[in-house]
Amino acid sequence: MSPSTLSIVFFSLLIMLLSSSYSNAQTTPPKPQSFIFPIKKDATTNQYYTTIQIGSKATTLDVVIDLGGKFLYFNSDDYSNATSSYHPIPCGTSKCRNVVDTDGCIVFCNTSPGPAPGCTNNTCADYALNPFTGTQGYNGLGEDALRVRSTRGSRRYYTVNNFPFQYSDPVLKDELASSTAGVIGLGRSKISLAAQLSSAFTIRRKFALCVPSSGGGNGNMIFGETTYYEISNKSLIFTTTPLVKNHGSKYNNGGLGNLTVEYFIGVRSIKVGSKTLSLNKTMLSIDDRNDGSGGTSIQTVRPYTTLQRPLYRALVKEFVKAAQAKNITKVKSVAPFGACFDSKSVVSSKTGPQVPTIDFVLQKKSVYWRFYGSNSMVKVASKDVICLAFVEGEINIAGPTTSIEVGGYQMENYLLEFDLASYKFGFSSSLSLHDTTCSKFLS
């Protein structure tokens, strides 16, 4: 080393020492305001999933997004073979009472050759639900480090040291998109991603979803305060409506102090074009005196919006009538859809096939969520056939039946915001009106 390099090294060291003693603020990362995760759509299952990094080796895992799910669960050798920082949450601790609403405890669990994530003695436990099969798994809960990335600007990585989750039985991976190891719950629970990020970094308990369409690149979800719509330069119209609490719980374990963790909004009526459907108002509202059936929830785990039979029939009938009035030719229906059309008889536009609009009218007549052809019509395998992308909902045998479940296809390329601090749901006008998509919008 030449004398001049030595003096440079010395000088740099001196500067480092000086700067660290003068200003700690410069060496600690700035307080983050928001965190970003990608959203991808699996072409085979139509499931939406994200990527997380967890454990001492920051193992990368894909997990399906369940907006109405309670917490994170997964099963992956890649993770369990690599991490050294997993630790179970013991029974009877305040942390256990904080994360589960039951008094769940697994007193004894042992695997050969020894304890493993999800199977340790004296471990706080809860049910995890696979939203596609309805299978529930009762396992111990543990914690590990979750690596998260802040949004635009700094784009730094931060760590949530004790992120709670369930290392679940592999059976809970049945019917999940093949690349995924589990499910991440975004529901209204104390251990959801939104709640954990909010308490770890004292950011607003709020998140935004921008769900991509098939082949439309990655969408995004953002937790915390962000200024995405000002930055975008687009004059999006942003509408808000109260989120509605529902005392019923679709699965006996899906609740929290008897409130479901799913998100509900108050749809008061539905319009096709300018015509208001005549619907059973009892079905549109939540039966809060009894089991919490009825009402409208928002579900990323439903590929298409579902409506219970009387509502679905009314929608299909009016839609077909309005489409035929526009000289759109009806063809034989293709299951599971109830109304299909000859795509050659439909004019296309930037908002997709030009079909009658469908409005979900909320707290006032002037407040509605409008779906254009890009969100109401889907191509099916048969040549030149497009179908109304709404399906008839099944009766739930495990608990109360929700009348309408807004599904993924209807959420695609809208910016959706769940503000849990004010308990409001916000949605933008369709991004297709603004010549953009979720993949271009927040990335």
Ligand SMILES: *[C@@H]1O[C@H](CO)[C@@H](O)[C@H](O)[C@H]1NC(C)=O
């Ligand atoms: C994890 O470890 C188990 C047991 O040692 C082994 O059988 C398995 O192949 C490993 N899996 C991975 C993905 O490393």
Ligand SMILES: *[C@@H]1O[C@H](CO)[C@@H](O)[C@H](O)[C@H]1NC(C)=O
């Ligand atoms: C779990 O409990 C069993 C029975 O009490 C005991 O034999 C075993 O050593 C315990 N395992 C651990 C990891 O503490």
Ligand SMILES: *[C@@H]1O[C@H](CO)[C@@H](O)[C@H](O)[C@H]1NC(C)=O
């Ligand atoms: C939950 O429901 C049960 C049975 O309906 C009721 O007894 C209990 O008070 C409810 N708990 C809360 C926190 O509302």
Ligand SMILES: *[C@@H]1O[C@H](CO)[C@@H](O)[C@H](O)[C@H]1NC(C)=O
């Ligand atoms: C409306 O829906 C409720 C709840 O499903 C049902 O009990 C009632 O019979 C329905 N009313 C009519 C007029 O169909």
Ligand SMILES: *[C@@H]1O[C@H](CO)[C@@H](O)[C@H](O)[C@H]1NC(C)=O
């Ligand atoms: C539908 O077709 C009929 C007969 O060809 C025509 O008179 C009418 O103007 C068309 N209506 C619309 C809305 O295009």
